[in-house]
Amino acid sequence: MSISPLTNSSGVLSLTITCDGAPIPDIIQIVSVETNHSTNRIPSATITLLDGDMPNAIFPIADAGNFKPGTEVVISAGYDNTTSVIFTGIVISHAVKISGDNYARLIIECRDKALAMTVARKNANFVNKTDNQIISSLISAYPGLTPTVDATSVTYKELVQYYVTDWDYMMTRAEVNGFLVIVDAGKVTVKAPVGSGSPVLKLTYGMDLIEFQAELDSRSQLNSVTSTSWDLSQLAIVQQTAQAETLTGQGDLDAKKLAEVLGIADFGLQTAAPLESAALTAWSKAQQTKAALSRIRGHMQFQGSALAKPGVLIELAAVGKHFNGNIIASNVIHRIADGNWVTEVEFGMPNYWFTDQYQIQAPEAAGWTAGICGLHIGIVLKLDADPEGQYKIQVSIPLMNASTVGVWARFASFYGSSGFGGFIIPEIGDEVVLGFFNNDPSCPVILGSLYSSKHVPPYELTAENNYKALVTRSKLKMEFDDGNKVITFITPANNKIVISDQDQSILLQDQTNNKVELSTSGILLDSPKDITIKALGKVAISAVQNVEIAAQMDVTTTGLNISSTANISLTAKGTASAELSAAGQTTVKGAMVMIN
Numbered sequence: 001m002s003i004s005p006l007t008n009s010s011g012v013l014s015l016t017i018t019c020d021g022a023p024i025p026d027i028i029q030i031v032s033v034e035t036n037h038s039t040n041r042i043p044s045a046t047i048t049l050l051d052g053d054m055p056n057a058i059f060p061i062a063d064a065g066n067f068k069p070g071t072e073v074v075i076s077a078g079y080d081n082t083t084s085v086i087f088t089g090i091v092i093s094h095a096v097k098i099s100g101d102n103y104a105r106l107i108i109e110c111r112d113k114a115l116a117m118t119v120a121r122k123n124a125n126f127v128n129k130t131d132n133q134i135i136s137s138l139i140s141a142y143p144g145l146t147p148t149v150d151a152t153s154v155t156y157k158e159l160v161q162y163y164v165t166d167w168d169y170m171m172t173r174a175e176v177n178g179f180l181v182i183v184d185a186g187k188v189t190v191k192a193p194v195g196s197g198s199p200v201l202k203l204t205y206g207m208d209l210i211e212f213q214a215e216l217d218s219r220s221q222l223n224s225v226t227s228t229s230w231d232l233s234q235l236a237i238v239q240q241t242a243q244a245e246t247l248t249g250q251g252d253l254d255a256k257k258l259a260e261v262l263g264i265a266d267f268g269l270q271t272a273a274p275l276e277s278a279a280l281t282a283w284s285k286a287q288q289t290k291a292a293l294s295r296i297r298g299h300m301q302f303q304g305s306a307l308a309k310p311g312v313l314i315e316l317a318a319v320g321k322h323f324n325g326n327i328i329a330s331n332v333i334h335r336i337a338d339g340n341w342v343t344e345v346e347f348g349m350p351n352y353w354f355t356d357q358y359q360i361q362a363p364e365a366a367g368w369t370a371g372i373c374g375l376h377i378g379i380v381l382k383l384d385a386d387p388e389g390q391y392k393i394q395v396s397i398p399l400m401n402a403s404t405v406g407v408w409a410r411f412a413s414f415y416g417s418s419g420f421g422g423f424i425i426p427e428i429g430d431e432v433v434l435g436f437f438n439n440d441p442s443c444p445v446i447l448g449s450l451y452s453s454k455h456v457p458p459y460e461l462t463a464e465n466n467y468k469a470l471v472t473r474s475k476l477k478m479e480f481d482d483g484n485k486v487i488t489f490i491t492p493a494n495n496k497i498v499i500s501d502q503d504q505s506i507l508l509q510d511q512t513n514n515k516v517e518l519s520t521s522g523i524l525l526d527s528p529k530d531i532t533i534k535a536l537g538k539v540a541i542s543a544v545q546n547v548e549i550a551a552q553m554d555v556t557t558t559g560l561n562i563s564s565t566a567n568i569s570l571t572a573k574g575t576a577s578a579e580l581s582a583a584g585q586t587t588v589k590g591a592m593v594m595i596n
Contacts, residue, residue: 139166
């Protein structure tokens with residue numbers, strides 16, 4: 001059953017601070033203590049102590065080293081010597097402040113050990129992992145931190161953490177699942193907000209509320225949320241939708257009623273990354289969770305109570321029917337000063353994403369120089385003489401208007417390896433498109449060339465888009481005709497090779513009309529002049545059918561030995577004359593020899 005913060009709080013305030021397990025000396029005068037525990041943030045504490053001995057020119061508390069950075073600090077508060085821990089962390093900052101009348105103070109800043117997750121940018125590749133596995137591994141990498149993470153259902157084939165802190169990457173993965181991150185004494189809890197159950201406190205107007213402010217806002221309430229992604233297997237979009245939800249039932253106007261105020265039928269989230277349907281569903285629900293948490297926002301102050309913690313339920317009463325009911329505490333601040341302890345609780349959360357609020361990516365050009373955004377136009381100036389010997393191409397960037405003309409840019413090829421690959425280089429004067437590595441203007445790369453009305457393409461654009469081609473400066477051409485299924489290689493002098501499915505042929509022809517043609521009719525060798533066949537070995541001609549040799553002039557056959565064999569008959573005729581002779585012996589044989 002929920003209780004009022006006034007219960008058991010009528011006694012004397014008790015406040016204890018320990019450093020590395022040892023209580024601070026009683027002679028130390030505590031000016032104030034403020035702790036802050038907020039969802040999705042690192043808990044903090046500020047301790048202000050009286051310090052400074054001007055006559056002796058020392059700061060005894062600071063010099064004693066009790067609060068040196070790295071010291072573990074535990075702050076407890078309560079009443080009548082019954083205390084509860086309200087903060088556990090380490091000293092990260094140690095400051096001295098002197099104001100008017102030599103009023104000297106020692107100011108100690110403390111943070112939870114989870115602060116280590118926010119410092120260094122890191123890279124990682126997670127393969128076949130769920131988000132809860134990824135988040136748990138990120139937290140477990142830090143000594144003194146213990147993860148407690150709700151289960152998630154989607155196993156990602158690959159997720160990449162690129163040059164962001166582990167905390168920021170954890171936050172992005174938690175948010176897309178609708179989770180809150182709550183840190184307390186080194187325990188990092190990542191879970192969905194819990195809107196049901198028993199509240200730990202009950203606050204009533206006129207009884208125990210010191211201050212109260214609440215706002216009901218319809219602008220963030222969404223009737224439905226649809227997440228859209230790209231399906232690689234179908235080459236089509238895939239969508240998943242989540243309906244409005246109300247977490248705690250606070251007030252009498254739920255999300256669905258408030259969404260009708262502006263009448264937005266659907267709210268869209270979209271990415272070109274290929275996400276599974278389950279991931280899209282979680283994303284849509286996460287947006288609706290944000291909407292539910294932002295439906296009613298506000299804060300309140302009351303007598304200090306250690307029961308107030310981020311994520312717990314607190315009941316509000318007598319504050320109007322729009323606001324009565326349970327709230328989820330999102331931020332808890334304890335302020336102790338002048339013998340008083342006041343707790344401030346914020347409820348509700350903004351509806352924007354963590355990445356909208358914080359710039360988690362590294363600055364352009366890694367911050368070591370001023371960056372450049374987007375793609376830019378370049379004009380090719382020089383193709384050789386790269387001073388670094390890195391095969392760069394010199395280009396000018398017209399918009400730079402620089403006094404020193406030209407920067408050296410790397411060239412992106414569709415295929416580049418050691419000693420082989422694609423070698424198609426733009427011409428001097430060509431207009432090219434430039435990108436920049438890490439958005440660093442000193443590191444351009446040529447991504448491709450551009451056509452325009454001044455630099456027209458070798459073909460006109462058509463709706464059919466049948467022609468693909470490579471045409472060089474001297475008009476050497478390689479052409480693909482998808483309409484007729486023809487590949488043509490041709491030189492300016494009309495030497496060509498034509499491979500045609502349309503004609504079912506392969507043609508090799510030179511500029512003097514010598515040609516070789518392979519077609520359904522056979523193989524044709526055609527020349528307006530001589531055809532010569534030479535071989536260092538033998539030349540064999542065979543055919544299943546006839547072999548015919550014809551000439552309009554002489555046919556000459558020469559060899560060391562000439563052998564002609566007919567399986568059935570051999571005929572040699574001369575229309576005008578015929579002669580069979582030899583310088584040596586001549587033999588004519590047969591079963592019967594007939595002469596004349």
